[in-house]
Amino acid sequence: MATRKARETLEGYLFLLPSMIVLGIFVFWPIGFSFVLSFFKWDFRNMRHPTFAGIANYLEIFDFTAKPKYPFMPSLFASLLAIVAAIGVVYMFLVIGKKRDMYIALFVSAISVVSFSVFSNSIILGLINIVLWPFLIKIMVEYSAEALRRFWTVLFIGIALFIVINQFVPHRYDIIKWFFDAKEKNDFLKALYNTTYYVILSVPITIALSLMIALLLNSNIKFNAIYRTSYFIPFVTSVVAISLVWQWIFNDDYGLLNYILSWFGVERIAWLKDERWTIPTVAIVSIWKTVGYDAVIFLAGLQNIDKFYYEAAEVDGANSFQKFYYITWPLLSPTTFFLTIVSFIGAFKVFTEIFVLYQGLPGPYNNSGLTMVYYVFDLFYNQQRMGIACAAAYLLFGIILIFTMVQFRLGRKMVEYVS
Numbered sequence: 001m002a003t004r005k006a007r008e009t010l011e012g013y014l015f016l017l018p019s020m021i022v023l024g025i026f027v028f029w030p031i032g033f034s035f036v037l038s039f040f041k042w043d044f045r046n047m048r049h050p051t052f053a054g055i056a057n058y059l060e061i062f063d064f065t066a067k068p069k070y071p072f073m074p075s076l077f078a079s080l081l082a083i084v085a086a087i088g089v090v091y092m093f094l095v096i097g098k099k100r101d102m103y104i105a106l107f108v109s110a111i112s113v114v115s116f117s118v119f120s121n122s123i124i125l126g127l128i129n130i131v132l133w134p135f136l137i138k139i140m141v142e143y144s145a146e147a148l149r150r151f152w153t154v155l156f157i158g159i160a161l162f163i164v165i166n167q168f169v170p171h172r173y174d175i176i177k178w179f180f181d182a183k184e185k186n187d188f189l190k191a192l193y194n195t196t197y198y199v200i201l202s203v204p205i206t207i208a209l210s211l212m213i214a215l216l217l218n219s220n221i222k223f224n225a226i227y228r229t230s231y232f233i234p235f236v237t238s239v240v241a242i243s244l245v246w247q248w249i250f251n252d253d254y255g256l257l258n259y260i261l262s263w264f265g266v267e268r269i270a271w272l273k274d275e276r277w278t279i280p281t282v283a284i285v286s287i288w289k290t291v292g293y294d295a296v297i298f299l300a301g302l303q304n305i306d307k308f309y310y311e312a313a314e315v316d317g318a319n320s321f322q323k324f325y326y327i328t329w330p331l332l333s334p335t336t337f338f339l340t341i342v343s344f345i346g347a348f349k350v351f352t353e354i355f356v357l358y359q360g361l362p363g364p365y366n367n368s369g370l371t372m373v374y375y376v377f378d379l380f381y382n383q384q385r386m387g388i389a390c391a392a393a394y395l396l397f398g399i400i401l402i403f404t405m406v407q408f409r410l411g412r413k414m415v416e417y418v419s
Contacts, residue, residue, distance in 0.1 A: 038390035043383075050387065057391035064185040070178040079175035188392065190367050191375035192399075194279060198371065199347040202283040206343060207336065209287065210294030215324075217295065218302045228299070231292035239289065243356035246285045247272070250357070272357060275368035282369065285353045290346070294339050301335030302328070337411045341404060348400050349373050372396045 042050035183189040217228055249256045250271035258268045271281045309327045351373040363369030379389035
């Protein structure tokens with residue numbers, strides 16, 4: 001019995017051996033080799049004899065062409081205190097602390113008021129910290145699921161309130177001001193900002209549009225197969241060909257898009273010449289290309305939902321919106337989770353659209369289209385700084401890994417699997 005099991009195991013691994021060899025040559029080896037190279041000084045001067053540089057490549061990525069106007073650590077510290085103060089404001093309305101907690105808070109907040117006033121030059125926001133500590137103490141004492149939900153609710157509201165307060169209360173240091181000042185002096189931060197902007201803009205819109213299209217395709221409409229094919233064709237079409245076509249559509253003189261907008265009295269937009277429209281332009285192309293694929297995946301998820309749920313809802317008198325909100329959307333959560341993960345990873349790797357639309361340049365000017373992958377491409381192929389390019393690639397890998405882990409963590413609580 002043991003001999004038979006060992007033979008079957010060996011046969012299984014032999015069947016996998018060709019695939020493992022191909023993956024090892026073209027995937028595992030390049031990944032491992034590039035990770036090693038990220039610690040070496042390897043450029044056109046050290047092409048044949050790379051020298052070990054340790055983490056110098058990673059540190060060099062964050063070098064600035066000019067010193068930022070605002071120092072980083074005081075800006076971070078002051079902004080964290082401001083967020084904490086904003087949370088305290090929310091706490092005043094949502095949580096009622098015990099008297100004992102309030103006395104402790106008065107003592108602890110005195111230090112917070114002084115430190116915040118020194119770093120932020122705003123006594124008003126510093127005084128708001130008086131109401132902070134009872135909330136934190138309450139969370140530590142009542143460490144329960146209800147308290148944690150309350151904590152996250154107050155946290156997000158507090159951050160939003162901080163952003164509003166930040167616009168009206170002047171203070172010396174601010175992490176938001178630091179970042180927007182620093183990103184113009186560091187290409188990596190600029191690429192990180194552009195990529196994040198693109199992800200936030202493209203992924204939710206793609207998911208929403210694809211879900212709407214899938215709902216329409218799932219209904220009994222004529223020429224369903226033709227519509228389904230027409231939506232899916234852009235996904236299987238070459239990105240280069242798509243970008244070239246959209247390059248003509250975005251032309252500000254005789255482009256089709258500006259011509260259509262002129263019907264509604266909208267003035268001509270310099271889609272490919274104005275840096276403000278660089279990321280939206282790339283997002284439009286990417287959304288148009290991927291929405292069909294996501295719609296087909298959503299359609300498969302919709303068709304796997306048992307009609308029994310809808311029949312039971314109709315018996316109970318549910319309308320279309322209630323059936324979607326209480327049946328369709330929860331049962332589509334595994335599909336939505338999958339598409340969100342794939343879309344986030346794909347969005348962080350955007351490159352081809354920018355390269356073709358702007359003819360090999362990272363945007364019209366001011367690196368407005370410089371994304372993370374384009375940044376790695378420029379370091380590797382244009383500047384011939386392979387070691388730093390590998391380091392930047394692994395920083396991108398780390399960012400994607402963190403986002404994916406967070407999404408998986410949230411997915412365990414939000415995704416509903418029906419057996």
